[in-house]
Amino acid sequence: MTDKVYIFDTTLRDGEQSAGVGFTIEDKLEVARQLARMNVDIIEAGFPFSSPGDLEAVSLIAREIKGPVIAGLARANADDIDACWRAVQRAETPRIHVFISSSEIHMAHQLRKNREDVLDMARAAVARAAGYTPDVEFSPMDATRSDLEFVYDLLAAAIAEGATTINVPDTVGYAIPQEFERFIRTVRERVPGIEKARISVHCHNDLGLAVANSLAGVIGGARQVEGAINGIGERAGNTSIEEVIMAIKTRGDFLGVHTDVHTREIYHASRLVERVSGMAVQSNKAIVGKNAFRHSSGIHQDGVLKLRATYEIMDPADIGIPAGGSIVLTKVSGRHGLRSRLFDLGVTLGEDEFQRVYEAFKEVADRRDEVDDRDLQAILAEVSSVQVAEQWQLDLVQVSAGDHSAPTATVRLVGPNGASHQDAAIGTGPVDAIYQAINRVLHVQNELTEFSVKSVTEGIDAQGEVTIRIEADGGSYTGRAADTDILVASARAYVHALNRYLNTEARRHAAATSTQ
């Protein structure tokens, strides 16, 4: 069996230090629950002395969350450590994480202390924490810009006082992977008593090297990695913990280590953190970005449609990403991709007709970022005999909203048999009210996972284009619509996505009954 790398998640502490992010206590508890489902080893739930609210949140998490170690952060002074202990003491396994700066620049200009003072403070703080709990972590902040000999002395002193995890932070994201690996290796070789502690790494992303440095740390001998979901954190953020986890899973052959994380919970954790932090995940972000498993070029689509592993080194299902939507039609897409998307629409064409559709598709694709199902339907209507009808059409949408009334929407939809169905609902906002009203007509269980509006023309009468994604029955379906009224566009985009889902369901059903 390979060595285990312990996963220390600091989304709720360092992640919350991202500019503009502030979690509510309910957000924190929800994220902690998801991290426990993911089976991370340690949750750093907050910095209890920093505010009464954070102390309360850490205490709640310590009481409620079973499984992972619950850690709180504390500076190297008695008040911080006592507050931290009050917050974490009810956890199944509580940890106090003590830190103090070790670089000359921090000691001289921020702490205004000399090395002896810092050593004494570290010793006293770790001893105080160890008096409360046997699980104490110690971090020399800004370690990578410190005199390494001094860091070794500090770590040795912390271990002597009872620290069981010693963490090496690259606080300002300054390290280069080879250099950081060497640093960790020398910590193993040079720090007296190191065999009694686990070595941890905590890297920031100022040079975009946080994940690379963390993995270099693992190669150097670290067996705990700290990071945050989606890489949120101070400045350019923290190590993206999901990237480290998937790198270890995918390249365990090279790294010779494993984690115990339930990787299928990663996608849900990422979406949750995106929602509660308000920090959007960039499309091309590794592992959890919208495009991470989408293929646009003809050569890649052809390969993936023949054998997924030709262009995918991980199975999106292992990350918990819903199936569907991996083939994106753009100007660089080819015949295989187009055929597969037409097949998803329930359309199979003869060679001549397909050739006409393909040529028309190429023309449209030259003018657009992405050719979606609506465009394909228009192409089919124009150059082939095939019509793909939307099962449901939006006939009317009416909304009443304002700062003194509950947002209310009425919708009328025309169904596949031509009959009209009308309903109304109240929502948390006007779009929510519309979606609730549509749900009352169509009764499709789904989760709205993306909603974006962009202006496609300019001025006060600009067309707003709404793009949404829903998840239903393990699949993911996009919808897009444009209108000068973004509420109308929102309603049409939703009906469009639901139609895509219903079409897929109808095809699945037809395929199942034809094989019976």
Ligand code: KIV
């Ligand atoms: O970046 C850092 O140095 C930290 C410490 C508190 C571990 O977040």
Ligand code: ZN
């Ligand atoms: Zn940090």
